[in-house]
Amino acid sequence: MLKVGVIGCGGMGRDHIKRLTNKIQGAEVVAVSDVMEESAKEAAKICNARVYTNELELIADPEVEAVFIVSPGFAHTEPLLAAIEAGKRVFCEKPLATTAADCLKVVNAEVAAGKHLIQTGFMRRYDKGYMQVKEALDSGNYGEPLMLHCTHRNPEVGTNYNTPMAVHDTAIHEIDVLHWLVDDEYESAQVIMPRITKYSHSELNDPQIMLLRTKKGVCIDVEVFVNCKFGYDINCEVVCEDGAIKMPEPAYPYIRKDARLSTTIDTDCFVRFKDAYDVEVQDWVDKAGEEVISGPTAWDGYLAAVTADALVKAQESGKIEPIITEVEKPDFYK
Ligand SMILES: NC(=O)C1=CN([C@@H]2O[C@H](COP(=O)(O)OP(=O)(O)OC[C@H]3O[C@@H](n4cnc5c(N)ncnc54)[C@H](O)[C@@H]3O)[C@@H](O)[C@H]2O)C=CC1
Ligand SMILES: O=C1[C@H](O)[C@H](O)[C@@H](O)[C@H](O)[C@H]1O
Numbered sequence: 241m242l243k244v245g246v247i248g249c250g251g252m253g254r255d256h257i258k259r260l261t262n263k264i265q266g267a268e269v270v271a272v273s274d275v276m277e278e279s280a281k282e283a284a285k286i287c288n289a290r291v292y293t294n295e296l297e298l299i300a301d302p303e304v305e306a307v308f309i310v311s312p313g314f315a316h317t318e319p320l321l322a323a324i325e326a327g328k329r330v331f332c333e334k335p336l337a338t339t340a341a342d343c344l345k346v347v348n349a350e351v352a353a354g355k356h357l358i359q360t361g362f363m364r365r366y367d368k369g370y371m372q373v374k375e376a377l378d379s380g381n382y383g384e385p386l387m388l389h390c391t392h393r394n395p396e397v398g399t400n401y402n403t404p405m406a407v408h409d410t411a412i413h414e415i416d417v418l419h420w421l422v423d424d425e426y427e428s429a430q431v432i433m434p435r436i437t438k439y440s441h442s443e444l445n446d447p448q449i450m451l452l453r454t455k456k457g458v459c460i461d462v463e464v465f466v467n468c469k470f471g472y473d474i475n476c477e478v479v480c481e482d483g484a485i486k487m488p489e490p491a492y493p494y495i496r497k498d499a500r501l502s503t504t505i506d507t508d509c510f511v512r513f514k515d516a517y518d519v520e521v522q523d524w525v526d527k528a529g530e531e532v533i534s535g536p537t538a539w540d541g542y543l544a545a546v547t548a549d550a551l552v553k554a555q556e557s558g559k560i561e562p563i564i565t566e567v568e569k570p571d572f573y574k
Contacts, residue, residue, distance in 0.1 A: 242528050245271040245304035247295045247319055248311035249283035252333060255510050256310055259521055261287040267525045273298040274311075295319045299326050306528055309333060313409060317342045320538075324349045324357055331524050333361040334416070336541025338408045340549045343542035344567070351572045356532045359524055360541035364417040366523070367516035369487040373478060374421050376485045383481025385422045387459050390414055393473040394466040395507055402443040406464045407551040411450055414462045414476075415551075416536065416544045421478065424454040426563040429550040433558075439467035450551055452563075471505030472512050539573040 244267050246257055253274070260269050273292035274280035280291045292298040299307055299322045306329040309319050313335045320337070323330045324346070336358075337343045350358055364370050377385060392410055401409075419426055432449040440446040447465035454460070476487040490512060492504035506512040520535065527534050547563050554561040 242267040242525055243270045243303055243305045244268065244308055245273070245292075245298045245301060245306070246283070246289075246308040246310060247273045247298060248309065248315075248333075249274040249276075249279040250310070251510070253308075253310035254283050254286065255517070256308055256333075256521065257283050257286050259517060260308070260525075263518060264522050264525055270303050271298050271301050296322050299323050299328060304328065306330070313338045317345060320346045320358065321349050324353050324355075327353070327355060328357065329528050330358050331361060331521070332358060332541070334363075334541070335408050335412045335545060335548070336360045336538055337545060338548075340542060340545040340566070343538070343545040347538050347542050347570070350538050351570050354572075356537075356572075358538040358541075359533050360416075360536040360538060360544075361520070362413065362416040362536040362540065362544070363513060363516045363520040364413050365420060365536065366520040367513055370417055370421065370476070373476060373485050373487050377421060377478060377480070382483035382485060384456075385458050385478050385480050387479040388418055388422070388461070389475075389477045389479070390418070390460065390462040391473060391475040392462060392464050393468040393471070395469055395471055396439065397444075397466045399441055399443075401466065403445045403448075403555055404552045406444075406446070406448050406466060407450070407555070408545070408548045410466060411462055411464050411551065412544055412548055414450075414460075415452075415547045416540060418452070418460055418462075418476075419454065419543075421476075422454065422456075422458050424456050424458055426452055426547050426550075427455045428453045428560050428562055429547060429554045430560045431551060431554040431558070433555075437465075437467050439469065445555070448555070452547070452551075472508050473505060474512060537573055539569060 269287035269289045271290045272283045273295045277293050284291045307323045309332040317337045430451040433445045450462040452460040478485045494503045550561045550563045
């Protein structure tokens with residue numbers, strides 16, 4: 241039984257604690273940590289775990305064999321480095337860190353330690369819909385991909401959510417999954433700012449249209465609209481030389497009543513991607529004893545952050561910004 245310590249007991253942290261406690265085979269949560277002690281105490285009731293307010297003490301706990309980092313992205317780097325030093329396996333929710341520089345610190349520390357410890361929580365790769373799109377693309381039946389049209393829509397976000405977060409907290413999912421889908425690398429980034437919705441605030445341009453171009457010339461547009469109000473609406477269509485592949489939407493019934501036809505749109509990621517989280521976390525637990533990481537690594541986290549940095553720069557400049565990876569992929573990750 242893998243004994244897990246969870247850092248961060250907010251929305252995603254509690255969701256993972258419930259998952260590890262009630263659904264995942266082969267793991268149990270033995271410790272939880274949050275800077276807000278009350279949050280940690282509430283979360284500990286789910287799994288009867290020890291409570292910490294200092295994440296480094298949780299990592300040092302001898303009973304904790306593996307660590308889940310589910311604090312905000314800006315707080316990931318320190319526990320990642322501490323867990324690497326302690327030689328403990330880590331599942332780190334996306335983003336690995338909010339800048340490429342911080343991600344590179346983690347990559348360098350993991351390579352120097354010589355042990356494969358870090359998995360990054362890019363769970364869209366485990367989603368059935370994205371996997372079906374990838375299977376169709378890899379079949380070769382539709383020719384080469386030319387364009388991708390995507391949306392990442394939230395019903396609403398809090399007032400602490402700002403313009404750069406649309407990249408490193410939200411679009412980071414598309415940044416990782418889309419180059420994986422088309423098996424290509426990114427070359428340049430641009431951000432177009434449409435008229436701002438009345439539901440936004442002074443620190444947030446919402447919606448945003450993010451444009452990515454890959455080295456093979458595939459052009460990707462991602463509409464990020466985090467106050468769309470109507471639901472949590474994730475779409476992805478790949479237009480190829482011999483056809484177009486659209487990711488299926490969640491299967492809900494179509495209801496005919498009172499001369500109206502209606503169906504359901506999810507309202508958050510916890511429902512929309514419930515199965516993907518389950519598959520991702522069960523796979524991480526099942527493979528916790530293996531020498532290498534089978535899922536997205538710290539290097540994937542760094543690559544995503546390099547593109548995120550370029551998109552954040554493009555938000556400011558309004559120009560097409562190059563996406564340049566400073567270092568070659570270490571043999572450690574090959
Ligand atoms: N894979 C996915 O689809 C999703 C991933 N996430 C990721 O999960 C992480 C947490 O997101 P949410 O739960 O939505 O945030 P949240 O704001 O609801 O919760 C964060 C929690 O971490 C605590 N915290 C802050 N600094 C901390 C520290 N240094 N040590 C321990 N706890 C600390 C806060 O007190 C809060 O309880 C983020 O990295 C986010 O990107 C969130 C939602 C969906
Ligand atoms: O990871 C997530 C969620 O999956 C939502 O899709 C994003 O919009 C949110 O900002 C982020 O935390």
